[in-house]
Amino acid sequence: MQVRQDELEFFIKGNVSLEPAERPKPYGWLPDECWKHMSLLSEQFPDKFATLLDDFEQHEYKWKRWYDADAPESIKYPKQYKKLSGFHRLMLLRCFRVDRVYRAITDYVSSVMGNRYRQTLFLASPILDVVRLTVLFGVLFR
Numbered sequence: 097m098q099v100r101q102d103e104l105e106f107f108i109k110g111n112v113s114l115e116p117a118e119r120p121k122p123y124g125w126l127p128d129e130c131w132k133h134m135s136l137l138s139e140q141f142p143d144k145f146a147t148l149l150d151d152f153e154q155h156e157y158k159w160k161r162w163y164d165a166d167a168p169e170s171i172k173y174p175k176q177y178k179k180l181s182g183f184h185r186l187m188l189l190r191c192f193r194v195d196r197v198y199r200a201i202t203d204y205v206s207s208v209m210g211n212r213y214r215q216t217l218f219l220a221s222p223i224l225d226v227v228r229l230t231v232l233f234g235v236l237f238r
Contacts, residue, residue: 099183102140107187110194111136122153125160133191144184151175163192169200182207 110133111117117135121128138148151174152159158174165171169189172178177188182204189200 103183103187106137106140107183107190110190119149123156123160126163130192137187137191141187144180145188148177148188151177167196167199168193169196169203 111129113132113136116128117132119135121131134148134152138145155174162168162171162174169185173180173185173188177185180188186197186200186204190197
């Protein structure tokens with residue numbers, strides 16, 4: 097699957113706007129930043145995420161359970177989002193749980209490039225992580 101440039105940019109940056117989301121956040125448990133990322137995702141990629149905000153509001157329990165999971169990238173995503181492609185799943189995960197993105201990337205790379213590349217992703221230093229992941233993205237999405 098080819099990853100589009102705008103999808104990669106969203107995945108790397110998220111919503112960097114200093115303005116709050118136009119639509120009010122429906123639930124207090126969700127961090128403001130997550131809501132901003134979700135809002136931008138649904139706006140920029142309506143082919144996959146047009147109903148994301150409505151789905152989130154209408155099915156709080158499912159989303160909260162997924163959000164609170166120890167490894168949400170490893171369980172079924174809520175609603176129709178369980179049918180998303182690997183990279184689109186990364187984009188959605190990035191909105192909710194940026195702390196789990198690194199692990200999800202290793203799974204994604206394994207599925208796209210094979211397990212032999214997985215070992216090179218487990219790094220010791222956070223600085224090296226950023227540098228090596230940047231290089232990896234350059235190779236994967238050139």
